[in-house]
Amino acid sequence: MSRWKALFGLGCLVLLLAACRDLTVPDPPPPVSARVRVSVVIVQEGTADVKVRAVRKLDERGNQATGTIPEDQKRVQPAPLSQLRTVEFDFPTDSTIIGTGTWDFEISARHSGTNQHEWHTTCTTRLFKDGLNKLEAIEDVATCTGDFTVFNGQHEVGIGEVQVAPAMLRVGDQANIRFIAKNNGVNDETFDVTVRTLGPGGQSLSTSIAHVTNLPSGAERVVPTATEPNITWDTRNLPWGTYIVQASITTPIAGDPQSSNDSNSTFIELAPGDGDGDGVNDKIDNCPTVSNPDQANCDAGEPGGELGDACDTPRLRSFVPSCNIPGGETVIVIGSGLGRITASDITLGTAKAAAITRQNACRVDFTNPTANNFPTGSLTIATMPPLQMPVCCATPTIGAIAPSHGRPTEEITIIGCGFTGVIVSLVLQPGSSPIQVGPPATDDQKITFRIPGIAPGLYRIVLERPGIQPIMSSTTLRVDPP
Structure with a gap:
C-alpha cells in the first residue's frame, strides 16, 4: 500500500510540475x-x-x-x-x-x-x-571620420571647427571659409592646410592653400586672420544641394611624418538662388526670371496657370459671362467676379466695386459707347487696396473697338494712368469735366475714360499690357434700358 501511495504522490508531483511549467511567464524579449x-x-x-x-x-x-x-x-x-x-x-x-x-x-x-x-x-x-x-x-x-585623429608626442597639431559664412548660403553667393588651427604640442608649429569644397557627388570643386605660421604651443587660431586674404568659394553655376567643406593639414611637420592626416569637415546646404532679386528663391518662385515679390498668380489652379502673372503670356482668359436680366438692371463682369447693379445705382460720382484679375492692364475699351438712354459721363477705373501695381501707358491714348452688334463706335480717350489691382471700382462722372490726373504717385490714382454715352447693349472689355497686343477677353458689361 505504501508503494502505491508513493507512486501516487510522485504522479501528483509530475502533474504539479507540468502545471507550473504551463503557467511560467515567458522571458521578455531582449532590449533593442x-x-x-x-x-x-x-x-x-x-x-x-x-x-x-x-x-x-x-x-x-x-x-x-x-x-x-x-x-x-x-x-x-x-x-x-x-x-x-x-x-x-x-x-x-x-x-x-x-x-x-x-x-x-x-x-x-x-x-x-x-x-x-x-x-x-x-x-x-x-x-x-x-x-x-x-x-x-x-x-x-x-x-x-577624421574628426577623431589623435596625436602623441611633441607635435600635436590639428584642425578644429570649419566655418562658412554667410550661414544661409544661396546659389550665386561668394562664401568665406575659415577654420580653427590647434597646437596641443610643446613646440611652436608652422604648417599648411588645404581647404577643399566637395560637391553632392563627392567631386572636388575648389582647392585653396592656407598657411599657419608660428602657432604657439597650446594655442588656437582662426585662419585666415583679419590681415590675411580670405579663402573664398564661388557658388555661381552650382546646383543647390548639400556640399562638404574640408580643411586638412597637408605639410608634414618635422619629427611627425604622419601629421598631414588630421582634417575636419562641415556640411553646407546650398539653397536655391534668387535670380530676379525679388526675395523669393528660385526653387519656389512662380516667376524666377521676372521680379514679382507679391507672387501674384490670378490663374492659379487653372491648366497652365503655374506661372505668376509677371511671367504669363497674353492669352484669352475664360471669365464669367454676363447673363440676361430684367430691364433697368446692369450686370458688370470684370475678371472672374459677377456683380449686379441697377442702372439707377450708377450715378455721377458713385463708385461700385468689382473684381479684376488681369494685372498691369493699361487700357480698357468699351464697344459701342454711343449716347442714347444713358447720361453722358466719364467711366473711371480706380484702384483699391490691397494690391497696387504701377501701370505704364501713354497719356492720352486713343483706342477704338468695333461694336459687337454692328452699331457705330466712337473713340474712347484715356485721360490718365494709374494703378491696377485685384479690386477696382466704376465711377460715373460728368462728361463735361472729366478728372485729369498726372503720373501715378499714390494708390488713389485713377484711369479715366471719356465716354459720350452708353446705349443699351452688350459691351466687351479689352485689356492691354504695354508693348503687347491687346487681349480680348469675354469680360462684359451689359446695359439694359431703365
Whole structure:
C-alpha cells in the first residue's frame, strides 16, 4: 500500500510540475540596442580613448525633451600608424532606459597617453525610435571620420571647427571659409592646410592653400586672420544641394611624418538662388526670371496657370459671362467676379466695386459707347487696396473697338494712368469735366475714360499690357434700358 501511495504522490508531483511549467511567464524579449560605431585614426604609437554620451533632444511627438545616459568610454588598442580603427558602443534602447523620440550621441576622442590634453572634436549623430520600442534609424557615424585623429608626442597639431559664412548660403553667393588651427604640442608649429569644397557627388570643386605660421604651443587660431586674404568659394553655376567643406593639414611637420592626416569637415546646404532679386528663391518662385515679390498668380489652379502673372503670356482668359436680366438692371463682369447693379445705382460720382484679375492692364475699351438712354459721363477705373501695381501707358491714348452688334463706335480717350489691382471700382462722372490726373504717385490714382454715352447693349472689355497686343477677353458689361 505504501508503494502505491508513493507512486501516487510522485504522479501528483509530475502533474504539479507540468502545471507550473504551463503557467511560467515567458522571458521578455531582449532590449533593442543602438550600436554606435566610431572610427579613430592613431597618428603616432599609442592608444586612444573614445567616449560616447547619449542626450535626449525630442520626444516621440517632436517636443523638446531632456534626459541623458551616463557616458561610456572605451580604449582603442595600438595599431600601425594611420590605420583606421573602429570601436563599437551598445546602448540599450528599451523604453525603461531611453524614451522614444530623438537622441543625440555625442562622440569624442583623445590620446590616452596623458590626461593633460582635452578631448578632441565632438560629433553628433541621432537615434530615432518608433512607438513600438523598435530601433528605426541611426545616422552613419562614418561621416565624422577624421574628426577623431589623435596625436602623441611633441607635435600635436590639428584642425578644429570649419566655418562658412554667410550661414544661409544661396546659389550665386561668394562664401568665406575659415577654420580653427590647434597646437596641443610643446613646440611652436608652422604648417599648411588645404581647404577643399566637395560637391553632392563627392567631386572636388575648389582647392585653396592656407598657411599657419608660428602657432604657439597650446594655442588656437582662426585662419585666415583679419590681415590675411580670405579663402573664398564661388557658388555661381552650382546646383543647390548639400556640399562638404574640408580643411586638412597637408605639410608634414618635422619629427611627425604622419601629421598631414588630421582634417575636419562641415556640411553646407546650398539653397536655391534668387535670380530676379525679388526675395523669393528660385526653387519656389512662380516667376524666377521676372521680379514679382507679391507672387501674384490670378490663374492659379487653372491648366497652365503655374506661372505668376509677371511671367504669363497674353492669352484669352475664360471669365464669367454676363447673363440676361430684367430691364433697368446692369450686370458688370470684370475678371472672374459677377456683380449686379441697377442702372439707377450708377450715378455721377458713385463708385461700385468689382473684381479684376488681369494685372498691369493699361487700357480698357468699351464697344459701342454711343449716347442714347444713358447720361453722358466719364467711366473711371480706380484702384483699391490691397494690391497696387504701377501701370505704364501713354497719356492720352486713343483706342477704338468695333461694336459687337454692328452699331457705330466712337473713340474712347484715356485721360490718365494709374494703378491696377485685384479690386477696382466704376465711377460715373460728368462728361463735361472729366478728372485729369498726372503720373501715378499714390494708390488713389485713377484711369479715366471719356465716354459720350452708353446705349443699351452688350459691351466687351479689352485689356492691354504695354508693348503687347491687346487681349480680348469675354469680360462684359451689359446695359439694359431703365
